[in-house]
Amino acid sequence: MADTTVTAGHFRVAGKEFPHVAWWNLPHLRTTYFLLFFVVLTSATNGYDGSMVNGLLSLKQFKNYMHNPSGSIKGLFSGIMFLGSLLALPITPYIADGLGRRWGICIGSSIMIFAVILQSASVNFQMFIAARFFLGFGVAIAHGSAPLLITELCHPQHRAIFTTIYNTTWYIGSIVAAWLTFGTNHIDSQWSWRIPSIIQAFPSLLQISCVWFVPESPRWYVSKGQPEKALAVLAKVHAEGNAEDELVLLEYEEIRETLAIEKEAETTGWLELFKTKGNRHRLAILLSAGLFSQWSGNGLVSYYMTGVLDDIGITDPNTQLVINGCLNIWNCIVATTMCFFVDKVGRRKLFLISTSGMMGCFIVWTICSERYNATKNHANGSAVVAMIYLYYTFYNTAWSGLLVGYTVEILPFSIRAKGMCYMFAMVDIALFFNTYVNPIALNHIGWKYYIVYCVWLAAELAFVYVFYIETRNTPLEEIVRHFDGDAALLGGAAATQKGRILEQEIQEKEHKNATTHVQEHSVGM
Template sequence: MAGTYVQGETVSTVDTSFKKGYFRVAGKSFENVSWLKLPKLRSTYFLLFFVILTSATNGYDGSMVNGLLSLEQFKEYMHNPSGSIKGLFSGIMFLGSLVALPITPYIADGLGRRWGICIGSTIMILAVVLQSASVNFQMFIAARFFLGFGVAIAHGAAPLLITELCHPQHRAIFTTIYNTTWYIGSIIAAWLTYGTNRVPNEWSWRIPSIVQALPSILQITCVWFIPESPRWYVSRGQPEKALSVLAHVHAEGDANNEVVQLEYEEIKETLAIEKEAEQTGWLELFKTRGNRHRLLILVSAGLFSQWSGNGLVSYYITGVLDSIGITDPDMQLKINGCLNIWNCVVATTMCFFVEKFGRRPLFLISTGGMMVSFVIWTICSERFNATKVEANGSAVVFMIFVYYGFYNAAWSGLLVGYTVEILPFSIRAKGMCYMFAFVDIALFFNTYVNPIALDHIGWKYYIVYCAWLAFELVFVYFFYIETRNTPLEEICKHFDGDAALFGGSNATEKGRILQNEIHEKEHKAATHEVREENVSS
């Protein structure tokens, strides 16, 4: 497919066709490589698994809260919290994330992607210690605020490192997998709380809380064995280290490899152009048409990923199941555990079809499917409320699984995979903060409002999401564009057209002009330096 869209208009012609068995760099096609047969690439990807555990930590937390609210031991210890307190248990974590977001890009850009992961993980471990030792709900809530603070910092660095380090052939799959590991943590928490439900004391909830520290401990231990982002090295004036990392990861140490050289030149020249244009501030996303388009996608993706009805089940499945007559804690925990396994299987499977089907088709299928299944879910809930027929309640459970099948077709993995790739390096960390900010705003609202709304109006609350999903489908149709089979530095062409600031052999006309100006300045500076040396000698 050729062509791209900015608010409905074709602005440039970019080849996004998918040629099986090949990947593209700087306008050239290269045969695919097998990462299993390349020792250095294989070891890097193995270590990157520990980077994606940031998302798993988040998933563990959501499922753990769900599980704890089903445990009689926890509810009794916390004096049977009301709907608003239940909302605060989950919502305060997202408030903590919001507070941390303004400093997150400065850590990731200033200290490096690895330090961002390490600092965030350290804060999370300390928060888990406080949470596990809680003696009242005030202490539990305070711990969860700091947990959210740490998650935001780690989240602000981890996907950047993955995106900027992966081989061009595997970038889309790996960055999409990042967010789907949410379900790995979720599965562990769901079944762990199911098991500890049989512990007849407060350890039934303290044990799951303690285990929450494990992913962060693994990250701190392993992150220093992973190379730093080559793009970050270039931005800090260390191009030799960047070339060394690219050669190590993408060509088994061969710095003269053509793919490595093309990548290196693209990265070096594109970052120089971005620096020359001084496009690094928080307001940069408001200044150009292409950046405003990016901002619309970032904001909408953050909101849609959480305001699509999924928040009802992710954090308050107990309330949903109570409303259809499934009140047994043991059965609720089983459903929660099975749902998370289903989610993990579907979300992970779809990661391997991102380049084959494309981002835009997956978003449209996912959103349309969610809308239809949620409408049926709502109808079945109303029928159960009116008739109390058990079959209608079972139909709701079935539709929850169908709904999540569609949700995981795109919104689980591509929430991070798509948003991180559409941002130029100079505003990548800050742009992701905008997206995560709206995720946290949506989650804070949902986790605080959902239990209250479910308590007061029950199934009628679902109608709001039916209407909202229809709006989402229209928005995605008009604003989400295809970036399939496009190297990371070249994706700016889809949004900025001929105005894209992109260097290398495949640069746009504007990119070449700025590139030449930079080279002229460097030449003049070098000439002036030589003259001064001659005079002094």
């Protein structure tokens, strides 16, 4: 395993330490990070949708227009989106790897805009459901490209913070939708729900307009045989245009040689994650992270807050919307704050703290719900609301930001896009099941349903303790050492033994081909 000890005020690449960089003092880096804001809007769009659906289900105007949908129809409103996402995943990596990260974001956003138009013009729940299917399809394509671009473009010092922030912006979209539906609740017409739906297109319009000003991934350029463009991007973003900067040259060589080794080893297929011990370890983390991020009880609040609050006697739509809106603000504050502790505390510790805290909160949440059911004492209902806030404090300690931040960094470039599809597929499967089953379960067994999550969270904690490993203070290409050890494919100054052997074989093959070409040319003359 690689040594990750770093002197205070420094970061390490290829075994060498470099002083920390104040990004706000560097014009090109500052501009790049500003532009990346438009990339992270993909996650904000997703958050907007979840909160909007929650809010619409609290609006009497929406429920009346949709003829008071049953629990199963409510589940379909949310669940069909994740089915659309699931069906889009097989083509997502081919767009991200074939056309580029920016094209993936643009194509996904375009599909989402079409879906929002259809959703906003809906005249019945069938049309609304069809629109949400296409919305999920577009989200999956954009989601499959946006975090890759962020991870592969950021300065090594800032990668962990920025990639973790990506998923926490879910709450920014969620906050906007929660308070928007609170405001439109006072509009006594169909516009009370059509306005939030129309505004959902705004982030996608911004992305289509602005993503082309963001530099393409230098790693993607190398993979497409355009190393000079990759070096230019690295120099501009990481060294203010200085192509001779030592950090830039180390990064460039590490990226170029590592991708050449991965290509030579043919490690790009969908089944690659099943072939080696290191990749199976990665797959276990990817699938579990996708599952745990949605099956930890958070789906009850994210999409069915109204049902949870109804069960503890809080039935007023305005009160429900205020609780939901304040919760999203609190979630955003906690999740964003924790992004700055990813490298200081470490991924593994944050996951353990988060999961154990959620389990404790959910146990108390379940007890208070049972007490309210037995006594109808409003103090017990208020305690449930307090536990929901505390539960989300622990959830956002790790599972919000690190769901993407951790999973995207543990994957080598050759399988990064496909590996993230495995993770997102598990998210969509979990959400489709959760959003369809949760309202039915809440309607039939009420608070007893929470017991399932108490037991499940204990199983999650055990799994995280056994399989989740620490990757902090490790450059992106060098993380392979944590999983593959001596078998890791890594070039550049930090090359592994296997990487050096394969690099030598590649050079010998290139030399042989060049010699053959010269000889054939000589004979031809």
